[in-house]
Amino acid sequence: MEAKTRAHSNIALIKYWGKRDRKLNLPAVGSVSLTLDALYTETSVKFGPDHTRDTIILDGKEASPRVQKRTSHFLDIIRKITDTNQRAFIRSSNNFPTAAGLASSASGFAALTHASLTALGATVTPREMSGIARQGSGSAARSIFGGFVEMHKGSKPDGADSVAVQLYAENHLDIRLLIVVISEEKKATGSTMGMIETEQTSPFYPAWVNTADTDIQEMKSALAAKDFARIGVLSEHSCLKMHATALAARPGILYWNKGTISVMHAVRDIRKAGTPVYFTIDAGPQVKVLCLPEYVEQVIDELNTIPEVRRIITSAPGPGVHLIQEPEL
Numbered sequence: 075m076e077a078k079t080r081a082h083s084n085i086a087l088i089k090y091w092g093k094r095d096r097k098l099n100l101p102a103v104g105s106v107s108l109t110l111d112a113l114y115t116e117t118s119v120k121f122g123p124d125h126t127r128d129t130i131i132l133d134g135k136e137a138s139p140r141v142q143k144r145t146s147h148f149l150d151i152i153r154k155i156t157d158t159n160q161r162a163f164i165r166s167s168n169n170f171p172t173a174a175g176l177a178s179s180a181s182g183f184a185a186l187t188h189a190s191l192t193a194l195g196a197t198v199t200p201r202e203m204s205g206i207a208r209q210g211s212g213s214a215a216r217s218i219f220g221g222f223v224e225m226h227k228g229s230k231p232d233g234a235d236s237v238a239v240q241l242y243a244e245n246h247l248d249i250r251l252l253i254v255v256i257s258e259e260k261k262a263t264g265s266t267m268g269m270i271e272t273e274q275t276s277p278f279y280p281a282w283v284n285t286a287d288t289d290i291q292e293m294k295s296a297l298a299a300k301d302f303a304r305i306g307v308l309s310e311h312s313c314l315k316m317h318a319t320a321l322a323a324r325p326g327i328l329y330w331n332k333g334t335i336s337v338m339h340a341v342r343d344i345r346k347a348g349t350p351v352y353f354t355i356d357a358g359p360q361v362k363v364l365c366l367p368e369y370v371e372q373v374i375d376e377l378n379t380i381p382e383v384r385r386i387i388t389s390a391p392g393p394g395v396h397l398i399q400e401p402e403l
Protein backbone atom coordinates (compact mmCIF):
# COMPACT_ATOMS: atom_id res chain seq x y z
CA MET A 75 0.00 0.00 0.00
CA GLU A 76 3.03 2.30 -0.29
CA ALA A 77 5.08 3.55 -3.27
CA LYS A 78 7.83 6.09 -3.87
CA THR A 79 8.19 7.75 -7.21
CA ARG A 80 10.25 10.37 -9.01
CA ALA A 81 8.75 12.39 -11.87
CA HIS A 82 10.61 14.98 -13.88
CA SER A 83 9.23 18.31 -14.91
CA ASN A 84 8.75 19.20 -18.56
CA ILE A 85 8.76 22.37 -20.61
CA ALA A 86 6.49 22.76 -23.60
CA LEU A 87 8.23 23.69 -26.84
CA ILE A 88 4.81 24.01 -28.47
CA LYS A 89 2.53 25.34 -25.74
CA TYR A 90 -0.75 24.21 -24.27
CA TRP A 91 -3.03 27.13 -23.33
CA GLY A 92 -6.82 26.73 -23.15
CA LYS A 93 -9.26 23.95 -22.29
CA ARG A 94 -11.98 22.30 -24.39
CA ASP A 95 -13.56 20.81 -21.25
CA ARG A 96 -12.89 22.24 -17.82
CA LYS A 97 -14.28 19.40 -15.72
CA LEU A 98 -12.23 16.67 -17.41
CA ASN A 99 -9.37 19.10 -17.99
CA LEU A 100 -9.23 18.45 -21.73
CA PRO A 101 -6.86 20.72 -23.65
CA ALA A 102 -8.11 22.92 -26.50
CA VAL A 103 -4.78 22.42 -28.29
CA GLY A 104 -2.12 19.73 -28.41
CA SER A 105 1.45 20.42 -27.27
CA VAL A 106 5.01 19.13 -27.61
CA SER A 107 7.38 19.08 -24.66
CA LEU A 108 10.83 18.19 -23.43
CA THR A 109 11.12 16.29 -20.14
CA LEU A 110 13.88 17.77 -17.96
CA ASP A 111 16.55 15.83 -16.16
CA ALA A 112 17.39 18.59 -13.65
CA LEU A 113 13.94 19.38 -12.20
CA TYR A 114 11.93 16.73 -10.42
CA THR A 115 9.45 15.88 -7.70
CA GLU A 116 9.75 12.92 -5.35
CA THR A 117 6.53 11.64 -3.86
CA SER A 118 5.74 8.82 -1.48
CA VAL A 119 2.15 7.71 -1.03
CA LYS A 120 0.75 5.39 1.59
CA PHE A 121 -2.90 4.39 1.66
CA GLY A 122 -4.35 2.97 4.84
CA PRO A 123 -7.74 2.05 6.33
CA ASP A 124 -6.94 3.97 9.53
CA HIS A 125 -6.27 7.33 7.85
CA THR A 126 -9.33 9.52 8.41
CA ARG A 127 -8.35 12.10 5.78
CA ASP A 128 -5.73 12.72 3.11
CA THR A 129 -2.60 14.31 4.56
CA ILE A 130 -0.22 16.13 2.21
CA ILE A 131 3.25 17.19 3.32
CA LEU A 132 4.77 19.41 0.67
CA ASP A 133 8.45 20.34 0.93
CA GLY A 134 8.39 19.32 4.62
CA LYS A 135 5.30 21.35 5.61
CA GLU A 136 1.60 20.55 5.72
CA ALA A 137 0.18 21.80 2.40
CA SER A 138 -2.12 24.84 2.28
CA PRO A 139 -5.91 24.18 2.37
CA ARG A 140 -6.08 25.02 -1.36
CA VAL A 141 -3.42 22.45 -2.26
CA GLN A 142 -4.99 19.89 0.13
CA LYS A 143 -8.35 20.34 -1.58
CA ARG A 144 -6.96 20.07 -5.12
CA THR A 145 -4.93 16.98 -4.17
CA SER A 146 -7.82 15.25 -2.37
CA HIS A 147 -10.10 15.95 -5.31
CA PHE A 148 -7.53 14.34 -7.61
CA LEU A 149 -7.15 11.36 -5.26
CA ASP A 150 -10.93 10.91 -5.45
CA ILE A 151 -10.50 10.27 -9.20
CA ILE A 152 -7.84 7.63 -8.45
CA ARG A 153 -10.01 6.09 -5.69
CA LYS A 154 -12.90 5.83 -8.13
CA ILE A 155 -10.77 4.11 -10.79
CA THR A 156 -9.26 1.67 -8.29
CA ASP A 157 -12.45 1.16 -6.31
CA THR A 158 -11.10 2.05 -2.88
CA ASN A 159 -12.13 4.52 -0.23
CA GLN A 160 -8.87 4.58 1.69
CA ARG A 161 -7.26 7.93 2.47
CA ALA A 162 -3.61 8.64 1.79
CA PHE A 163 -0.55 10.00 3.57
CA ILE A 164 1.57 11.83 1.02
CA ARG A 165 5.04 13.32 1.25
CA SER A 166 6.18 15.30 -1.74
CA SER A 167 9.26 17.45 -2.36
CA ASN A 168 10.48 19.43 -5.33
CA ASN A 169 14.16 20.12 -6.00
CA PHE A 170 13.12 23.57 -7.33
CA PRO A 171 10.78 26.42 -6.22
CA THR A 172 7.12 25.40 -6.27
CA ALA A 173 4.56 27.31 -8.40
CA ALA A 174 6.92 29.86 -9.93
CA GLY A 175 6.42 28.82 -13.54
CA LEU A 176 8.83 25.89 -13.33
CA ALA A 177 6.13 23.32 -14.02
CA SER A 178 5.84 21.97 -10.48
CA SER A 179 2.28 20.86 -11.19
CA ALA A 180 3.57 18.75 -14.12
CA SER A 181 6.08 16.74 -12.10
CA GLY A 182 3.92 16.89 -8.96
CA PHE A 183 0.79 15.35 -10.46
CA ALA A 184 2.77 12.87 -12.59
CA ALA A 185 4.56 11.64 -9.45
CA LEU A 186 1.32 11.53 -7.45
CA THR A 187 -0.46 9.58 -10.20
CA HIS A 188 2.29 6.99 -10.55
CA ALA A 189 2.87 6.59 -6.79
CA SER A 190 -0.86 6.34 -5.98
CA LEU A 191 -1.67 3.83 -8.71
CA THR A 192 1.37 1.73 -7.79
CA ALA A 193 0.55 1.84 -4.06
CA LEU A 194 -2.97 0.64 -4.84
CA GLY A 195 -1.67 -2.16 -7.09
CA ALA A 196 -3.51 -0.86 -10.18
CA THR A 197 -2.29 -2.10 -13.54
CA VAL A 198 -2.63 0.65 -16.10
CA THR A 199 -0.71 1.37 -19.29
CA PRO A 200 1.51 4.49 -19.50
CA ARG A 201 -1.07 5.95 -21.91
CA GLU A 202 -3.86 5.44 -19.37
CA MET A 203 -1.64 6.83 -16.63
CA SER A 204 -1.08 9.94 -18.74
CA GLY A 205 -4.86 10.42 -19.11
CA ILE A 206 -5.28 10.17 -15.33
CA ALA A 207 -2.41 12.60 -14.63
CA ARG A 208 -4.02 15.06 -17.07
CA GLN A 209 -6.97 15.38 -14.73
CA GLY A 210 -4.60 16.77 -12.08
CA SER A 211 -2.81 19.14 -14.45
CA GLY A 212 -2.67 19.21 -18.25
CA SER A 213 1.12 19.39 -18.38
CA ALA A 214 1.42 16.41 -15.97
CA ALA A 215 0.13 14.10 -18.71
CA ARG A 216 3.43 14.75 -20.54
CA SER A 217 5.71 14.10 -17.53
CA ILE A 218 4.76 10.41 -17.51
CA PHE A 219 7.18 10.06 -20.44
CA GLY A 220 10.83 10.94 -20.89
CA GLY A 221 12.50 12.79 -23.76
CA PHE A 222 10.36 14.47 -26.41
CA VAL A 223 6.63 14.11 -25.86
CA GLU A 224 3.44 14.99 -27.71
CA MET A 225 0.18 15.67 -25.92
CA HIS A 226 -2.86 14.95 -28.07
CA LYS A 227 -5.77 17.30 -27.62
CA GLY A 228 -8.06 14.40 -28.54
CA SER A 229 -11.62 14.65 -29.77
CA LYS A 230 -13.60 12.25 -27.56
CA PRO A 231 -15.95 13.91 -25.07
CA ASP A 232 -14.79 11.57 -22.28
CA GLY A 233 -11.13 12.50 -22.86
CA ALA A 234 -9.99 8.92 -23.57
CA ASP A 235 -7.77 10.17 -26.40
CA SER A 236 -6.50 13.29 -24.59
CA VAL A 237 -3.24 11.62 -23.60
CA ALA A 238 0.46 12.10 -24.16
CA VAL A 239 2.78 9.82 -26.15
CA GLN A 240 6.54 9.71 -26.37
CA LEU A 241 7.87 10.96 -29.71
CA TYR A 242 11.57 10.27 -29.00
CA ALA A 243 13.56 9.05 -26.01
CA GLU A 244 15.91 11.41 -24.19
CA ASN A 245 18.94 10.41 -26.28
CA HIS A 246 17.32 11.45 -29.60
CA LEU A 247 18.89 14.89 -29.57
CA ASP A 248 21.59 16.20 -27.23
CA ILE A 249 20.26 19.64 -26.31
CA ARG A 250 20.22 21.72 -23.14
CA LEU A 251 17.57 23.85 -21.56
CA LEU A 252 18.84 26.59 -19.28
CA ILE A 253 16.31 27.62 -16.67
CA VAL A 254 17.01 31.27 -15.99
CA VAL A 255 15.47 31.96 -12.57
CA ILE A 256 14.46 35.58 -12.21
CA SER A 257 12.02 35.43 -9.29
CA GLU A 258 11.17 32.60 -6.91
CA GLU A 259 7.92 34.15 -5.73
CA LYS A 260 4.63 32.37 -6.40
CA LYS A 261 2.95 33.56 -9.58
CA ALA A 262 -0.02 35.94 -9.39
CA THR A 263 -2.30 34.20 -11.93
CA GLY A 264 -2.25 30.41 -11.94
CA SER A 265 -2.39 28.68 -15.32
CA THR A 266 -6.02 27.51 -14.95
CA MET A 267 -7.29 31.04 -14.17
CA GLY A 268 -5.07 32.48 -16.88
CA MET A 269 -6.49 30.04 -19.43
CA ILE A 270 -10.11 30.72 -18.45
CA GLU A 271 -9.63 34.50 -18.67
CA THR A 272 -7.89 34.13 -22.04
CA GLU A 273 -10.63 31.86 -23.45
CA GLN A 274 -13.35 34.25 -22.33
CA THR A 275 -11.88 37.62 -23.20
CA SER A 276 -8.95 37.47 -25.63
CA PRO A 277 -9.90 38.28 -29.23
CA PHE A 278 -6.78 36.37 -30.31
CA TYR A 279 -7.88 33.08 -28.69
CA PRO A 280 -9.61 31.61 -31.81
CA ALA A 281 -6.47 32.29 -33.87
CA TRP A 282 -4.36 30.63 -31.18
CA VAL A 283 -6.50 27.50 -31.32
CA ASN A 284 -6.70 27.46 -35.12
CA THR A 285 -2.95 27.63 -35.66
CA ALA A 286 -1.91 25.09 -33.03
CA ASP A 287 -2.01 21.96 -35.21
CA THR A 288 0.32 23.50 -37.79
CA ASP A 289 2.83 24.39 -35.06
CA ILE A 290 2.74 20.81 -33.76
CA GLN A 291 3.24 19.28 -37.21
CA GLU A 292 6.15 21.64 -37.94
CA MET A 293 7.77 20.85 -34.59
CA LYS A 294 7.40 17.12 -35.19
CA SER A 295 9.16 17.37 -38.54
CA ALA A 296 11.90 19.57 -37.03
CA LEU A 297 12.43 16.97 -34.29
CA ALA A 298 12.48 14.14 -36.84
CA ALA A 299 15.14 16.02 -38.82
CA LYS A 300 17.04 16.91 -35.58
CA ASP A 301 17.02 20.47 -36.91
CA PHE A 302 17.97 22.45 -33.80
CA ALA A 303 17.55 25.91 -35.35
CA ARG A 304 14.07 25.06 -36.57
CA ILE A 305 13.13 23.62 -33.15
CA GLY A 306 14.31 26.87 -31.56
CA VAL A 307 12.47 29.16 -33.98
CA LEU A 308 9.23 27.19 -33.54
CA SER A 309 9.57 27.16 -29.73
CA GLU A 310 10.07 30.91 -29.55
CA HIS A 311 7.13 31.46 -31.90
CA SER A 312 4.76 29.27 -29.87
CA CYS A 313 5.81 31.00 -26.63
CA LEU A 314 5.34 34.51 -28.02
CA LYS A 315 2.00 33.58 -29.58
CA MET A 316 0.74 32.11 -26.30
CA HIS A 317 1.77 35.20 -24.34
CA ALA A 318 0.36 37.55 -27.00
CA THR A 319 -2.97 35.73 -26.67
CA ALA A 320 -2.93 36.01 -22.86
CA LEU A 321 -1.75 39.65 -22.99
CA ALA A 322 -4.82 40.48 -25.10
CA ALA A 323 -7.22 39.19 -22.40
CA ARG A 324 -9.15 41.76 -20.32
CA PRO A 325 -7.44 42.54 -18.04
CA GLY A 326 -4.24 41.52 -19.81
CA ILE A 327 -2.34 38.62 -18.27
CA LEU A 328 1.28 39.62 -17.90
CA TYR A 329 3.64 36.92 -16.60
CA TRP A 330 6.85 38.75 -17.52
CA ASN A 331 8.77 41.13 -15.34
CA LYS A 332 11.68 43.44 -16.13
CA GLY A 333 14.23 40.64 -15.87
CA THR A 334 12.21 38.41 -18.19
CA ILE A 335 12.32 41.02 -20.95
CA SER A 336 16.04 41.68 -20.41
CA VAL A 337 16.76 37.95 -20.83
CA MET A 338 14.60 37.74 -23.97
CA HIS A 339 16.60 40.59 -25.53
CA ALA A 340 19.90 39.10 -24.40
CA VAL A 341 19.01 35.75 -26.02
CA ARG A 342 18.24 37.49 -29.30
CA ASP A 343 21.47 39.52 -29.09
CA ILE A 344 23.53 36.37 -28.46
CA ARG A 345 21.79 34.77 -31.43
CA LYS A 346 22.48 37.78 -33.65
CA ALA A 347 26.15 37.45 -32.74
CA GLY A 348 26.14 33.90 -34.13
CA THR A 349 25.34 31.47 -31.28
CA PRO A 350 22.18 29.40 -31.88
CA VAL A 351 20.05 30.05 -28.79
CA TYR A 352 16.27 30.47 -28.33
CA PHE A 353 13.88 31.24 -25.46
CA THR A 354 10.57 29.97 -24.19
CA ILE A 355 8.50 31.17 -21.21
CA ASP A 356 5.55 29.63 -19.33
CA ALA A 357 3.04 31.08 -16.86
CA GLY A 358 5.70 32.83 -14.79
CA PRO A 359 8.68 35.18 -15.12
CA GLN A 360 11.46 32.59 -15.64
CA VAL A 361 12.99 32.26 -19.09
CA LYS A 362 13.98 28.85 -20.42
CA VAL A 363 16.76 28.98 -22.97
CA LEU A 364 17.35 26.27 -25.54
CA CYS A 365 20.92 25.72 -26.67
CA LEU A 366 23.40 23.09 -27.77
CA PRO A 367 25.75 21.58 -25.14
CA GLU A 368 28.89 23.26 -26.54
CA TYR A 369 27.47 26.75 -25.98
CA VAL A 370 26.16 26.28 -22.41
CA GLU A 371 29.11 27.90 -20.66
CA GLN A 372 29.22 30.93 -22.95
CA VAL A 373 25.45 31.52 -22.75
CA ILE A 374 25.43 31.20 -18.94
CA ASP A 375 28.31 33.69 -18.64
CA GLU A 376 26.50 36.21 -20.82
CA LEU A 377 23.11 35.82 -19.10
CA ASN A 378 24.70 36.07 -15.64
CA THR A 379 25.66 39.68 -16.40
CA ILE A 380 21.95 40.63 -16.26
CA PRO A 381 21.30 41.99 -12.72
CA GLU A 382 17.85 40.38 -12.31
CA VAL A 383 19.12 36.85 -13.00
CA ARG A 384 19.16 34.97 -9.68
CA ARG A 385 20.53 31.64 -10.87
CA ILE A 386 20.64 29.40 -13.92
CA ILE A 387 19.86 25.68 -13.83
CA THR A 388 21.14 23.60 -16.75
CA SER A 389 19.08 20.62 -17.82
CA ALA A 390 19.52 17.84 -20.35
CA PRO A 391 16.55 15.79 -21.61
CA GLY A 392 15.25 13.63 -18.76
CA PRO A 393 13.49 10.30 -18.13
CA GLY A 394 9.85 9.40 -17.57
CA VAL A 395 8.24 8.74 -14.20
CA HIS A 396 9.81 5.85 -12.25
CA LEU A 397 9.83 4.15 -8.86
CA ILE A 398 12.65 4.94 -6.43
CA GLN A 399 13.86 3.10 -3.33
CA GLU A 400 13.98 6.05 -0.94
CA PRO A 401 13.27 9.74 -1.60
CA GLU A 402 16.50 11.78 -1.58
CA LEU A 403 14.85 15.16 -1.11
Ligand code: PMV
Pocket residue numbers: 085086088089090091105177179180211212213214265266355356357
Ligand atom coordinates in the same frame (compact mmCIF):
# COMPACT_ATOMS: atom_id res chain seq x y z
O1 PMV B 1 -1.19 22.08 -17.07
P1 PMV B 1 -0.78 23.33 -16.43
O2 PMV B 1 -1.84 23.90 -15.59
O3 PMV B 1 0.55 23.16 -15.72
O4 PMV B 1 -0.54 24.44 -17.60
C1 PMV B 1 0.60 24.52 -18.38
C2 PMV B 1 0.64 25.80 -19.13
C3 PMV B 1 1.98 26.18 -19.72
O5 PMV B 1 3.04 25.78 -18.87
C4 PMV B 1 2.05 27.71 -19.83
C5 PMV B 1 2.18 25.62 -21.12
C6 PMV B 1 2.51 24.16 -21.22
O6 PMV B 1 2.15 23.56 -22.23
O7 PMV B 1 3.15 23.61 -20.30
